[in-house]
Amino acid sequence: KQEVTQIPAALSVPEGENLVLNCSFTDSAIYNLQWFRQDPGKGLTSLLLIQSSQREQTSGRLNASLDKSSGRSTLYIAASQPGDSATYLCAVGLTGGGNKLTFGTGTQLKVEL
Amino acid sequence: GAGVSQSPSNKVTEKGKDVELRCDPISGHTALYWYRQRLGQGLEFLIYFQGNSAPDKSGLPSDRFSAERTGESVSTLTIQRTQQEDSAVYLCASSLAWNSGNTIYFGEGSWLTVV
Numbered sequence: 001k002q003e004v005t006q007i008p009a010a011l012s013v014p015e016g017e018n019l020v021l022n023c024s025f026t027d028s029a030i031y032n033l034q035w036f037r038q039d040p041g042k043g044l045t046s047l048l049l050i051q052s053s054q055r056e057q058t059s060g061r062l063n064a065s066l067d068k069s070s071g072r073s074t075l076y077i078a079a080s081q082p083g084d085s086a087t088y089l090c091a092v093g094l095t096g097g098g099n100k101l102t103f104g105t106g107t108q109l110k111v112e113l
Numbered sequence: 114g115a116g117v118s119q120s121p122s123n124k125v126t127e128k129g130k131d132v133e134l135r136c137d138p139i140s141g142h143t144a145l146y147w148y149r150q151r152l153g154q155g156l157e158f159l160i161y162f163q164g165n166s167a168p169d170k171s172g173l174p175s176d177r178f179s180a181e182r183t184g185e186s187v188s189t190l191t192i193q194r195t196q197q198e199d200s201a202v203y204l205c206a207s208s209l210a211w212n213s214g215n216t217i218y219f220g221e222g223s224w225l226t227v228v
Contacts, residue, residue: 004155034217036219041221042221042222043117043204043206043219043220043221043222044156044204044206044219045219046216046217046218049216089155089156091156098144098161098211098212099144099146099161099206099208099211099215099217100146100158100161100169100172101156101158101217102155102158103148103155103156103157104155105153105154105155106155
């Protein structure tokens with residue numbers, strides 16, 4: 001059974017700092033990995049989608065990397081802003097599993113002024 | 114509509130009552146998913162629809178849970194004889210197709226509290 005772990009569970013940083021969120025998964029036979037953002041009382045917003053054949057994806061200040069063999073992904077946020085404060089979720093999809101995703105429990109990020 | 118819409122946004126119900134949660138996916142999206150998020154836990158997959166068919170119901174926790182979809186549009190998740198452990202946020206999502214690589218869009222969820 002696929003298990004997804006995210007470290008740290010919570011993180012507080014000053015505005016402007018670069019930061020890294022970590023995600024690990026136990027079954028390397030994944031089809032893709034996605035990073036989502038969840039704001040309090042809101043649904044999830046997809047940030048980045050990495051296919052298993054890719055090593056990284058970038059969108060603006062966000063960069064996600066994938067090392068399938070070691071079962072790890074990182075989400076790098078450059079020049080953090082208070083508006084980045086949210087819970088960040090990592091989710092993996094297995095081959096043939098489509099969007100039946102296994103989620104981690106998330107990293108709660110707070111960016112302070 | 115512009116996004117995935119869910120109703121009710123909040124529901125408090127007494128133990129033993131039945132509840133229905135509704136999801137309106139993005140127009141044209143053939144795939145629809147239900148996930149559950151209990152307090153302090155990650156999202157759990159419940160069921161998905163491709164069109165009006167549900168090929169994978171493996172995530173439904175018990176036979177008290179059922180879901181249907183009509184017109185390749187609206188879906189209803191029904192929980193019968195609710196229990197306190199059913200308290201959670203129920204999230205609906207949709208995508209153009211079931212295939213991996215299609216961006217998945219989530220609604221804001223239906224917050225269910227069973228007292």
